[in-house]
Amino acid sequence: MGQKSQRSSLARVQRWVVKVGSALVTGNGSGLDRACISAWADQIAGLRKAGRQVTVVSSGAVAEGVKRLGWQQRPRAVYQLQAAAALGQSGLVSTWSEGFAPHHLMTAQVLLTHDDLSDRRRYLNARSALREMLRLGIIPIVNENDTVVTDEIRFGDNDTLAALVANLVEAQGLLILTDQPGMMDSDPRDNPQAELICEARAGDPGLERLCGVSPGELGRGGMLTKVRAAARAARSGAYTVVADGREQQVIEKIAQGEADIGTLFVPDSEPLAARKQWLASHLQVAGELRLDDGAARALREGGKSLLPVGVVGVKGDFSRGDMVVCIDSSGLEVARGLVGYASDEAEMICGRASSELEQVLGYVDEPELIHRDNMVVTG
Numbered sequence: 049m050g051q052k053s054q055r056s057s058l059a060r061v062q063r064w065v066v067k068v069g070s071a072l073v074t075g076n077g078s079g080l081d082r083a084c085i086s087a088w089a090d091q092i093a094g095l096r097k098a099g100r101q102v103t104v105v106s107s108g109a110v111a112e113g114v115k116r117l118g119w120q121q122r123p124r125a126v127y128q129l130q131a132a133a134a135l136g137q138s139g140l141v142s143t144w145s146e147g148f149a150p151h152h153l154m155t156a157q158v159l160l161t162h163d164d165l166s167d168r169r170r171y172l173n174a175r176s177a178l179r180e181m182l183r184l185g186i187i188p189i190v191n192e193n194d195t196v197v198t199d200e201i202r203f204g205d206n207d208t209l210a211a212l213v214a215n216l217v218e219a220q221g222l223l224i225l226t227d228q229p230g231m232m233d234s235d236p237r238d239n240p241q242a243e244l245i246c247e248a249r250a251g252d253p254g255l256e257r258l259c260g261v262s263p264g265e266l267g268r269g270g271m272l273t274k275v276r277a278a279a280r281a282a283r284s285g286a287y288t289v290v291a292d293g294r295e296q297q298v299i300e301k302i303a304q305g306e307a308d309i310g311t312l313f314v315p316d317s318e319p320l321a322a323r324k325q326w327l328a329s330h331l332q333v334a335g336e337l338r339l340d341d342g343a344a345r346a347l348r349e350g351g352k353s354l355l356p357v358g359v360v361g362v363k364g365d366f367s368r369g370d371m372v373v374c375i376d377s378s379g380l381e382v383a384r385g386l387v388g389y390a391s392d393e394a395e396m397i398c399g400r401a402s403s404e405l406e407q408v409l410g411y412v413d414e415p416e417l418i419h420r421d422n423m424v425v426t427g
């Protein structure tokens with residue numbers, strides 16, 4: 049596929065994660081840039097209005113805290129960074145909230161540590177809380193919980209955090225806004241002649257060599273963490289775009305699939321295949337569905353969705369969207385996937401025809417218990 053068609057796929061992305069770096073958010077450390085934040089909020093509100101979901105990952109807590117304290121430079125001591133982050137974060141989140149207020153959109157502060165995404169229970173909590181916020185039309189404003197992190201549980205940079213959030217909410221697009229037009233063929237701070245790379249393959253090992261060694265004065269990761277974030281986001285099938293957050297209507301243009309803006313990192317495999325791979329290896333299992341022989345065969349041989357009628361037993365306490373394993377009558381795993389109904393609902397509808405769901409539950413979310421797009425056959 050050519051560049052144009054890949055770009056135009058961005059116009060179909062329904063769920064975005066938009067990450068903005070410290071230098072941008074704080075006008076290069078001179079204090080929260082209300083005009084920029086409000087302009088991004090306007091564009092994100094436009095996406096919401098069109099029925100698209102957006103999670104914001106915003107850096108800038110430390111830079112803003114340092115500015116408010118009147119310190120001349122970023123401190124090194126962890127306790128000073130933590131104090132600065134706590135101070136800056138409250139200003140950061142209230143400025144985002146003011147930006148969305150004219151659009152009557154509510155924001156919610158979400159502070160995460162690495163542990164939250166590596167521990168199964170906390171991972172599921174973070175996932176269901178974020179998905180519920182998106183469902184309710186709230187804009188989550190995510191940052192690392194800098195005030196409590198120690199080195200072992202630190203993401204370290206928000207590019208990594210944003211990619212993990214993209215995996216978590218199953219975003220199809222990750223937009224990383226920074227202070228450069230995109231990824232250049234060398235670090236523009238060392239080489240003013242550096243040229244923009246319009247499109248690259250996410251995960252291409254050659255890309256890392258084109259990244260300068262250190263970030264800007266306020267940033268944490270530089271381009272290297274953005275390139276790695278693109279590779280990570282691609283594992284769940286997401287496109288990544290790195291672009292200049294100061295460019296007029298940047299979010300809108302990218303979400304419309306406009307070419308010639310920023311760098312597009314294209315996932316290696318088709319989004320669905322990548323997502324299935326990720327499903328198979330990255331999510332913790334929350335429950336189990338026992339299938340009858342017909343259903344086990346339909347999944348293994350027919351590539352079909354799992355319908356409630358083929359399920360004979362439900363184990364575990366899970367919510368809609370959680371990962372469950374499907375087991376055949378001899379206890380062997382057949383498949384795993386994201387379940388369409390919570391465990392109490394699944395118990396009520398198992399063994400029933402899809403046409404009976406409304407009568408049993410009083411509503412129908414979808415006729416399948418696990419849609420084939422959300423499932424990977426494992427045995």
Ligand SMILES: Nc1ncnc2c1ncn2[C@@H]1O[C@H](COP(=O)(O)OP(=O)(O)O)[C@@H](O)[C@H]1O
Pocket residue numbers: 068069070071072107225226227228230231232233234235236237258259260261262263264265266267268269270271272
């Ligand atoms: N190949 C490259 N293309 C663009 N920027 C690069 C490249 N290599 C290194 N950089 C540096 O990365 C910086 C952006 O990263 P960083 O300072 O961490 O910003 P942010 O706060 O947006 O995350 C740029 O200002 C640039 O100097």
Ligand SMILES: N[C@@H](CCC(=O)OP(=O)(O)O)C(=O)O
Pocket residue numbers: 068069070071106107108109110111133191192194204205206207263266267268269270
């Ligand atoms: N959590 C930190 C951000 C760290 C970070 O990654 O910054 P950046 O490289 O500017 O995205 C803060 O809010 O200050």
